[in-house]
Amino acid sequence: MKFRKNALACASVLALGAGVAQADPVTVGLITTLSGGGAGLGVDVRDAFELALQMAGSDAIHLVVEDDGQRPENAVQIADRMIQSEGAQILTGIIWSNLAMAVVPAVTAQDVIYVSPNAGPSALAGAGCTPNYFNAAYQNDTMHEAAGQYANTLGYQNAFIMAPNYPAGVDALTGFKRYFQGTLAGEVYTQLGQTDFAAEIAQIRASGADSIFIFEPGGMGISFMRQYAQSGVDLPIISAAFTFSQDVLPAVGDAALGVINTAEWSPDMDNEANVAFVAAFQEAYGRLPSVYAAQSFDTANLILSALAAADISDLEAFRTAMRAADFDSVRGSFRFGNNQHPIQNYYAREVVSVDGVLTNRIVGTAFEDHQDVYAADCAME
């Protein structure tokens, strides 16, 4: 009996929520990972988004945040609730490709706008592109393509490449190989969530490579770098930003010093928007922003700029305003390609220590105005 009462109460609360949600501000749902091992990334995304709204002083957005626990079925359910009972018209926040793949097709089919602050799976960039999906971060392959390209610039001839055995890992190695012109001393897939890399490091030692490319996001990268530093193997490492972003650098420690990693943003970028962002983020949260925070900050400002230019009730006009991307990006230049993924510069960054704090600074440019390869398969425009 008790159960039924609670369920009824819960249902009526939900129903009430649906009734009051359509006031003036547009409801934006931020679904991100705030619990479990990947929580650091989600916390950065949430904090930067809230910071952007604060700094803009705009009340155009009513923000709802919820934790997906890094589980696809949770993300789907939260998306359903935000749309169906809280009246969200724009969703954003998802970190992981597999969660994005679960949520984005279902959400965009209901004429809700989804803006990605991080994940960019290829399936959504090519033939599966859709007018209601915007990616304000990067397409997954491009970060690794930049690493491949910059490996050429650095004169690497014979690389050992390594990634976890799951779709994003395969995409990473494919992306790197697409631009890298040297030979491969080895190509290894590790297990997702692997914590011990002794076997791989021994192979690297024996491979005769002159450089290493890795894609080991989150805890895997931390573990690999710690163990690599102890191994006595001293080959240069090149990587996409994920393993050397501000969220994990303190945990990797000095082992990361000098590593080259590619990204579309760096905390030392000298444009007005970025200087203000980095200072405000540090002031508000007492730590340096990660690349995820920067992408989320841009996502918020992109949405704000479109809301200022068009009413979301006219979806076509709103999408046009989004495509215009008329905002001050912390990346300097930012524009959308035909598949609504960014065309942007990719930089090579080096891990350095500034006043005892590990961070990144730009040492070169891998690509200018680079677009992902899948854009050609997208039927839009």
Place this chain on the structure above:
Amino acid sequence: MPDKRREYALNAVLALGLLLVPLWAYWAGSPFTITVFTRIAIFALAAVGLNIALGLGGMVSFGHAVYFGVGGYVAGIAAQHAFNGETFLGIAGANQMLIIWPVAMIAAGLLAAVIGAFSLRTSGIFFIMITLAFAQMVYYFAISWPTYGGEDGLPIYVRNTFPGLNTMRPWNLFILCWCLLMLAIGAFALIRASRFGAALMAIRQNPDRVAAVGISPFGIKLAAFVISAMITGLAGALMADLSRFASPAAMAWTMSGELIVIIILGGTGRLFGPVAGAAVLVGFEVIFGGMTEHWRLWLGLVLLLTVLFARGGIVTLIAGRERLG
């Protein structure tokens, strides 16, 4: 027998409550409430399946999420092939639920027959661990198998169809799930009352005595294990259609844990235990998940207190202990 009457009343309240709240939500125009209750119905269905193995047969399977996941993949793969016209090992795709459901059940059943044949050689804690290990095996395979998306999973762009119903409408999908849940609960009751069920429960209590009368405990247990997996597989197919997505995450060991949680919260071996357990678990997630990012801490505390102080779960708390025999 006042206890029996109270349990009947509670069951009726659960069955009707599960139907009437979404019906009310349908009139009130709150589709999300319907979605939540669909989820409850599907989790309850999966747990009814596990309840046959665990509640009746005493087989603590810590790997039932695999059958849930396999059911989901059947729905996902069939839908994908129906969408792109390719075939799976020469079999054409389908987007008919009436075809997908039996296929999902058969696939889950076949897998359970293999896993069960190995696992049922062991018992007790060994059985718990070996079912977990097999589940991990399938899980890692699904993550690294690129054809159907690997860890990214498999989106279902258009929900599979049911003759005469638009399954994209929340209420229609809900009523399908509710009916299947009631059928499965009916099947559970029939099994429990049958000679097969009596043998199964006897094996749980005293395997040697059953073997002495000439019944093979292994055969009976394996049959129950397969039936159990088939029902959980069916639930998996429904879940994939509800979330329009099939994913290896549905096979993660935490999902196996949650299915056990549902059963124990509700009341192990009780007819409507899974419904009560699923309602509490999903309700908890929906209500507290929105309030605090630390909701798992509170969920853990509630579970812990339930095991320590409310043995027999919700059904027992309200309707009293079950009388055996």
Place this chain on the structure above:
Amino acid sequence: MTAALLFEQFLNGLQFGLMLFLMSAGLTLVFGVMGLINLAHGSLFMIGAFFCAAAAGLTGNFWLGLAAGMAAAAAAGALIEVTVMRRLYTRDHLDQVLATFALILILSEGTKILFGPFPLYLDVPPLLTGTVDLGLTPYPLYRLALIVAGIGVALGLWLLIGRTRLGIRIRAGENDREMIAALGVNIRALYTVVFALGAALAGLAGALVGAVQSVQVGMGEPVLILAFVVIVIGGIGSIRGAMVGALLVGVIDTMGRFLLPQVFALFLDPSKASGAGAALASILVYLLMALILVIRPKGLFPVHA
């Protein structure tokens, strides 16, 4: 492929196996003595790593951190035993699974509240950095130290159980609970001590491994599942079985990851071979476990009872 590489990989497998042993020893001890299945053992591993990292960060001394990690895990273990586990000894495995599953949720979220959502930093002590030349190949000194530590703990455990009063009680507890209670041994205190000992071993493993791994919430669960594989292979309740199982799992897992892609490369292109080899390697230990259980359903060293 050279002999040096094979030798190095074997050492890696050995080291991985010994760390698994530290985890498995506590699990199997607790099961052997109290008949309890503890899913939250991985959380104790995590607690050890977090407290070690935090204490080492504050004091700048790894060894103080190590002590703090072990102490924290042992304290957490004792606290859990007194408040929760004690009520579960007479229950069936199902209740134990659920209660300890609940503990995982509580301890993971609790750790996040206490230490924040970002991974912590824990460095190898200066004394153990760098590599040593083993003749065939240079090898990281820290990993060598892990091997030594693993063997040392195993020996210590063997002495403890075989030669001390506490060990006699533990062995008696495995055989007959009523009997030792009748002999006047304080069984409650014994159980608390055994549980705390297992927890301390898990905490030690977490702290040691934390220096070369990511110290993050959820780090315990993958190790926990492997530890279960280990004790099932070895025979639940058997310390000797845990040792053999841990070494088998450690070496086979490491060798599989290393050799399988090369085997596949004989008939597939390198990229595909790498993927297929990695996929098979990730399920290899589970296949091993299934195989052993088919031959010996109670593990390699079955414990009577």
